[in-house]
Amino acid sequence: MGQVADTMARKLREAFAPEALDVIDESEQHRGHGGWREGGETHFRVRMTAAAFDGVSRVERQRSVNRALADELAGPVHALALELRGAAE
Template sequence: MPQPSDRTSRIRDLLTAAFEPEHLSVVDDSARHAGHAGAAPGGETHYNIEITSHAFAGLSRVQIQRAVMMVLQKEFDSGLHALSIQAKTPQ
């Protein structure tokens, strides 16, 4: 199994600290976007995230997306280009 990149580890750590998820999957999907806008030769630009957390209870899908994006703002500022977020509560 490949080692997670620095960005992958940072994303995982930031989301864990912010939302205490029951489930969290962070996948670097940059290779599928090679040659597209925002893609970098070294990857770490496009990610798929699956997260399940009680912290999302009572929030709309848009509110959850905004909360996740806000937690990861520094990553966007330093080269993260795109994020696919699948977020839900344990219920």
């Protein structure tokens, strides 16, 4: 993982204590698109399962992840795809 991905994973672990977490750099798939930079770490997919999401709406799950990653979304991360599940799902 790169530096941005490592930072994102650390913040998500601290905020949500997930049972499963994947932070995937999909930047190369977006070569030439808006926000893409040489070296990647601009477009990510997060797959996370956490008890913290049990009983929480899809929108609020996304908002809570966006809050946890606010610095990255305001800086190096151009796009973030989220696949968020509760532990009970």
